[in-house]
Amino acid sequence: MSNFTDFVSQVNQSIHSVNVTELTRALLATNFTNSKLFTTSDSIFPVQISLSVILGLIPIIVFLLRRSKKNIEKPTKFEFPAPEEAKPNWKGRRLVPADIYQENDPDNIYCYCPATAQYLGKFKSNTKEEVDVAIAHCRKAQQNFYRDPEFSLKRRKVLRTLNEFIIRNQETIARVACRDSGKTMVDASMGEIMVTLEKINWILNNGEAALKPSRRPGPSSMLMKYKTAEVWYEPRGVVGALVSWNYPFHNMLNPVVAAIFSGNGIVVKCSERVRWSSEYFVNLVKTALRVCDIDDDLVQLICCWGKDGDLVSGNPGFDHLTFIGSIPVAKHVLRAASEVVTPVVVELGGKDAVLICEDYLKKKGVNGIASVVMRGTFQSAGQNCIGIERVIVSGDSDNYERFVQELAKKVATLRVGSAIDQNEEIDMGAMIMGGAKFDELESWVEEAVKHGARLLHGGKRYTHPNYPQGHYFEPTLLVDVDPTCKLATNEVFGPVLCVIHAKDDDEALNLANSTIFGLGGSVFSTNFARAKRLTAGMRAGNVAINDFATFYVCQLPFGGVGGSGYGKFGGEEGLRGLCLEKSVCYDKTSLISTSIPNVIDYPISNGKKAWKFVSALCKAGYDYSAWQRVKAVVTLAKNAN
Structure with missing residues (x-):
């Protein structure tokens, strides 16, 4: 029965991968014919009987493994x-005043709701010692987590647990x-929750x-084709x-995640x-880690004033x-x-342009594309790194004007306020920063108008009758x-829709590429070849076509x-x-x-012979002439010792 026991052990080891190919190999590698379980004195065809049993067991075991894996990875409700x-x-x-910094208490960070100025609480700015402790605790937890024999299972389980909690507690x-x-x-559902759920489930489906x-192609030369090359x-x-x-x-x-x-x-x-x-969200994650039997020190939260940012970016930990x-700030x-030679991925601002070709407006009309532009511009009051900052419409002026008028009609209907308690119908909320940010936006709008822009709506801060301390800017x-x-060259990061007319595709592209930024963009055309060219x-x-x-x-x-x-972050990369x-x-x-030929083994006894050998080695591996390679192989044979 020892062979059968070995087989069961292999099955248990592969329970999380459910790899049918490997399972089949394990079955075939098991010498059932020598096992008392399948051998009798009057057995005529022990091999045939064993193979029949093997083929019958495969679908049953795969089914049981998959069901077992599903149960093991089942999210823990908390x-x-x-x-x-x-x-x-x-x-x-x-x-x-509604500000995170209060002069009478400079050591604390004051939190408030930008829509209503309601006070939420205050938090200490973390010190260098606290940052160091957080990193140390995190490192210890990480080492234990990755070395855990159930690492693969636990990482999937905690993501499923988070997914279940998020869906159940969206509101x-x-x-x-x-x-x-x-x-x-x-806006919170679309920009916060939906994309997070997608990220979690994509990782669960594709992360492993x-x-x-x-596996990589490995060496190009036949001289080294005996090597397997991989990246772990x-x-x-x-x-x-x-x-x-x-x-x-x-x-x-x-x-x-x-x-x-x-x-x-x-x-x-x-x-x-x-x-x-952030305090609530990190503790949510920590709770999920604990219920999945993972040290919650694996995830840490710190916060400090901008002037103390080097405590993080300059920390060798x-x-x-x-x-x-x-x-x-990136600088x-x-x-x-x-x-401290720490590698950094840097995701900064954008001045994303939407290129709309006249063929799209003619065939699709202006209403649908106007709705897309509205959502891309005014979601979260325009505070989106890949929000629409410029709309560039190419082609004849008639279609351009029809599109502009449709936008003007839609923008004029936007209702601004606080929708947190859903006591009133609101389309756009507050901005997180007011004050100096509003001064900047108003000055940019004023400059654009002086340079010939038509201001069709808004352009200034808005004092809400119910929330006069809130940070509101007019759509x-x-x-x-x-x-x-x-306004056309700097990242606005606010509820400002900027529309520009271009006479043709070339001018539209030049306008799109005229800023220092290059984060995202969109191209709309009914001609797919044209859209791909743009x-x-x-x-x-990042570019989306017709979206x-x-x-x-x-x-x-x-x-x-x-x-x-x-x-880059996101996706496989x-x-x-x-x-x-x-x-x-x-x-x-x-x-x-690999072995070292005598002719080049230290100490080298004959330098000329060694040179003849290594030069022939290069020819044998890389010369384009087949005849030269054959001659080189002969030279190698003559000079190997």
Whole structure:
């Protein structure tokens, strides 16, 4: 029975992969014919009987394995209560002035709702010692996590557990995000929850394949064809994510789930502007880790004032950093990271352009594309790194004007306010920052008008009658914008729709590529060849054809060029970027391996002979002439000893 016991052991080891091919090999490799289980004194065809049993067992075992795997990975249901401030119709005092920094208490970060100025709480800015402790705890947890024999199972289980909780608690999550960012519930669902669920499920479906060893072609020369070449993807250790404030739930969860699945620990440095919601979201993740029997130190949250950012970016404890933010801050991050030689992925701003060809407007009309542009511009009050910043319409002026008028009609209907408690119908929420940001936006609008732009709606800050301390800016539409003004060249990151007319495709492309940014873009045309040609001409890291920003939901590698940064997160490349790419080669068979010929073995006894040997070796492997290669092989044989 020992052979049968060995077989059962192999089956148990493969329970998580459910690889039918490997299972079949295990069955065939098991010597059932020598087992007492299948051998009798009057047995005439023991081999045939064994093979029949094997073939009959395969589908049964595969079914049982799959059912067992499904049960093992079943999410663990847990509860995590909503904070009082996120409950419907919560009444909180107004923070005056509505600012995260209070002069009378400079050591604390003050949190408030940008839509209502309601005070949410205050938090200490982390010190260097606290950052070091967080990294140390994270590293210890990561080492135990990755070395756990059940690592593969646990990483899947915790993602499924998070997925189940998110679906069941969508409203609570949206309320928490809205309280801290001022966006609407609908915007929170689309921009925070839906994309996070997609990320989790994409990783569950594709993550293991992306991180399995990658077989490479290996050497081109026949001299080394006995080698197998692979790339192994191993965790870096402790990774850091310095994330922006515009999507607090998404920006917390997405780097966390990628880090966990790739076997890393992660320290998230959240923005001071969303410190309150980040606390809730990280504790949500920690609870999920605990119920899945994983040390919750695997995920850490820190937050400090911008002036103290080097505590994170310059900390030698990180093995990799992802930074999401602006160019000025990125320069400080990169400077500090370079001192400790930490690799950094940098995702910065964008000035994303939508190119609309006249054929699309003629065939599809203006209403549908106008709705897409509205959503891409005004979702989350325009605070989107891949939001629509410019709309460039090519072709005749009649279609351009029809499109402009449709936009003007839609923008005029937008209702601004707080939709957190859903007591009133609201289309657009607040901006996270007011004050100086509003001064900048108003000055840019004024400059654009002076340079000939038509201001069809908005253009200034808005004092809401119910929330006078809230950070509201009017939905703004400017057309015929001069492409050289600040509004057309700088990232607005606000609810401003900028429309430009181009006479043809060449001018449209020149306009699209006229800024320092190159993050995302869209091309709309009913002629697919034309759309592909324009897409190829856009200097951007991500482009959607006849759609807006769907490249992100498709889990493609995300990142830009130029002033939009470098490196990628998301998709296969994003997961692999969190890993040490280890190049590994080994012999295909033990019958052939590398040995040093006597002629070049140290000490070299005959230099001329050694040179003749190595030069012939190069010819034998790489000369384009077959005859020269044959001659080289003869030379090798003559000079090998």
